[in-house]
Amino acid sequence: MDSGWRLFLRTIVARAYPRVIGQQRQKSWIFFETFLPFLAVAGYVYVYRAMEASPDFIGFAVMGGAMTAFWLNVIWSMSAQMYWEKDNGNLALYIMAPNSMMAILLGMALGGMFATALRAAVILVFGIWVFQVQFTVSSYIQLFAVFLLTMSALYGMGMLFASLFLLYGRNVWQVNAVMQEPIYLLSGFYFPVKNFGMAVSLVASIIPMTLGMDAMRQLVFSNGPAIGFLPVRTEIFALVSLSVLFVTAAKYWLDKVERLAVQEGTLTDRRR
């Protein structure tokens, strides 16, 4: 039987597999998860058009709409996932199995990230095509680095929430629902976060999307640097720190949750 790192890696692949393959088997998911965010994007684009805003703002709305796919994936398919697993009866099996819970969450994150990247790309390409968005990329290397770091920090946050959400009952629905619009607002999905002023923007920076989107805007739009909150290099450093912080915190809480599951024996109880 596999053990150690080999088991860890095989668990990651095994948990990522349904995330990637699942959407191939149910193509209507892809349609709805690209079509619905695209309608929201279109709404915001027309609001900017009603205000006669500069074309860059149309680009902000399209980019924000594409990035919502990742945030929705993190809150519904990462944070709430353990809760769903408990509801379906899988959580007890996860905890009994000899593999690491951390590997299960990493697999969920990597699979979800890959599947969501495809959806986000569709929204982005469709948005660029329909609304004629112009990008002026100043550094592809920095852009790639910012995107990867944003994803690492974001899915690290999702892993942390996945263990914390287990402690919630049916109010997980409400918590998730309240983490949509308020986060779209705080992270500046559809407008530059700089508009909040320094204090609020700093608080909002605990959400990796805030700094990630601000840095990406600075790197891909012609007037990006003028509307940026912090220099891109500072934001890259902050994203590295957030990635380490969230993954470490996720590990700590997962260990705690596993201990609780063994000690109390009630964690996998569906009535909770």
Add this chain to the structure above:
Amino acid sequence: MMKAFRRTFIPAAWLGWQVESNWTHPLVFFLFSAIKPISGVMILVFMFRAVSHVSVSSPLYAYIYVGNALYIYVASTVAGASYSILDDRERYRSLKYLYIAPVSIPVYMFGRAVARFLTASLAVAITLAAGCLLFRLPIHPLQVNWLMFLAALVLGLLCLAAIGIILGAWTLTIRSEPHFLGEAVAAAMYLFSGAIFPITLLPTYLQPIGYLMPMTYWLELMRRALLGSGMTAFPTLLAYSNGDLFVILALLTGGFGVVAFAAFRFFDRVARDRGMIDAQSNF
């Protein structure tokens, strides 16, 4: 009729209210009810601020703010209809018991819709109050046409409930991704009914969709009642008097009511035939 009302509508509305609100302390529920809609509307407020040449005294600001606030009713009632059916069928697994109980299922759905309408009313009231107090929304309570506001609100409730019953009944027959149905319709209404921008901004070939939607006329009536002369800046439905808009909305509501009745009978039969009343899709 009264017996069905007493036996089904009131318990359904009460149950709906409990499902929506009793998961936490009333104060936390109030905060949760306020945070989401206020955040939604603040996104638009900050979009306004980001585009520096547009002032909040522009009629467009009030148009967008009020439209977004009132759209909470549409999202809650229309998207919520599918979720109510899914909650009852798959989460709480109580739909099969409701079907064998001596209650009227369409009246039950209407009761649940009214409960969602009430919780949405709380969110709308908070959002509009915040607009007046914090975001310089030009609504003056003494200048609001309250009679027109209430008449349009009731007509809108009936229309939304009818659309909710159609979607709820349709959801009964869907096995794959049933929750997307309500969300897709609500999202389409957001885009095409002029909730946050005048529908004349849409490409010409898409504008007829907006004119076919009852919410377009409902939002116009509600805005006229709340904003009064501020609405004259938008020519989309300026040619229609308030009376014209009420007649169109009443006709569309009646039409949707008839379709809701027929749709329920049809989808209910299909759901029974396919064994969907107690199906589990693990959505």
